[in-house]
Amino acid sequence: MITPEMLDEPQKITWCTGCGNFGILASLKKAVIELNKPIHNLVLTSGIGCSSKIPHYIGGVNSIHTLHGRPIPVATGIHLANTDLEVFVHTGDGDCLAEGLGHFVHAARRNVNMAVFIHNNGVNGLTKGQFSPAAPRGYISKTSPPPPGAPMDPVSPTAQAITTGATFVARSFSGDQKGLVKLMVQAINHKGFAVIDILQPCVTWNRQLTWKFYNEHTYSLEDNGHDVTNKLQALEKAMENGDKYPVGVFYNVERPDLASGIALPEKGALKDHKTDLKDVQKIIDDLIL
Numbered sequence: 001m002i003t004p005e006m007l008d009e010p011q012k013i014t015w016c017t018g019c020g021n022f023g024i025l026a027s028l029k030k031a032v033i034e035l036n037k038p039i040h041n042l043v044l045t046s047g048i049g050c051s052s053k054i055p056h057y058i059g060g061v062n063s064i065h066t067l068h069g070r071p072i073p074v075a076t077g078i079h080l081a082n083t084d085l086e087v088f089v090h091t092g093d094g095d096c097l098a099e100g101l102g103h104f105v106h107a108a109r110r111n112v113n114m115a116v117f118i119h120n121n122g123v124n125g126l127t128k129g130q131f132s133p134a135a136p137r138g139y140i141s142k143t144s145p146p147p148p149g150a151p152m153d154p155v156s157p158t159a160q161a162i163t164t165g166a167t168f169v170a171r172s173f174s175g176d177q178k179g180l181v182k183l184m185v186q187a188i189n190h191k192g193f194a195v196i197d198i199l200q201p202c203v204t205w206n207r208q209l210t211w212k213f214y215n216e217h218t219y220s221l222e223d224n225g226h227d228v229t230n231k232l233q234a235l236e237k238a239m240e241n242g243d244k245y246p247v248g249v250f251y252n253v254e255r256p257d258l259a260s261g262i263a264l265p266e267k268g269a270l271k272d273h274k275t276d277l278k279d280v281q282k283i284i285d286d287l288i289l
């Protein structure tokens with residue numbers, strides 16, 4: 001059993017007071033406890049950004065703070081090396097939808113068994129508030145001054161995930177911890193590529209997509225009779241561009257994942273392969289020379 005104390009981490013948290021990342025961290029800790037899996041089998045990767053500092057703030061779980069845009073390929077490698085592990089990724093909207101977008105799309109296409117949690121605050125928070133690929137058209141920032149503000153439509157992580165092959169796609173809000181914990185547990189337990197687009201206020205740089213805004217501009221898919229197995233309906237909801245953002249599960253289906261389908265047909269995960277250490281030494285020697 002995992003206890004809250006096991007997840008404590010003495011690192012000083014450097015997020016701004018009031019940042020939406022706090023709600024995501026608290027939800028992640030609750031989800032990890034609720035998952036009730038051996039803690040040594042949990043692996044977290046992150047990219048670069050305020051959001052991607054999360055591995056430093058949760059104890060007990062194996063974690064790697066990787067490179068900008070690269071937490072998904074690192075997670076894919078870990079998963080294929082040892083399919084017993086539960087792998088999940090924390091990434092920012094800049095990290096995942098700008099430099100990391102190619103990895104995101106292809107991991108969805110391959111239905112790699114992992115959960116991806118996107119901290120979507122509409123900005124590159126760590127680098128001081130430039131508009132991110134998820135910022136709505138017209139969003140005003142230092143790099144998108146008026147007129148016209150951000151001059152193009154955003155990348156929709158939910159629509160991208162659904163069209164490219166993800167098998168669990170949801171949206172949540174960092175202010176709704178109860179809802180987020182439930183979705184995180186579902187996403188990690190899902191066998192295949194699972195994505196949660198988490199609406200996350202950045203109190204320092206984003207004065208438009210605020211706590212108040214999201215509290216007033218979200219509605220529940222569950223309460224509106226949405227069919228999570230209908231791809232076209234899911235896509236329609238993901239692309240909805242009205243006054244309110246739908247939250248909850250958009251899409252949830254089963255399809256063979258990468259490890260069971262294509263990459264490891266007979267030999268199982270890499271950890272089960274017999275490796276001659278002399279061959280490994282030769283590779284190291286070649287790299288050193």
Ligand SMILES: Cc1ncc(C[n+]2csc(CCOP(=O)(O)OP(=O)(O)O)c2C)c(N)n1
Nearest residue numbers: 049050051068092093094095123124125126
């Ligand atoms: C290869 C590389 N390119 C660019 C950067 C600069 N950089 C650091 S964080 C960041 C964007 C972070 O935005 P996001 O992923 O949305 O995270 P947030 O800070 O908003 O949580 C960028 C462009 C970098 N560190 N490395």
Ligand code: SF4
Nearest residue numbers: 016019050125202203
């Ligand atoms: S800059 Fe924004 S995203 Fe980064 S810690 Fe501060 S409030 Fe959070």
Ligand SMILES: [Mg+2]
Nearest residue numbers: 092093094123
């Ligand atoms: Mg961001």
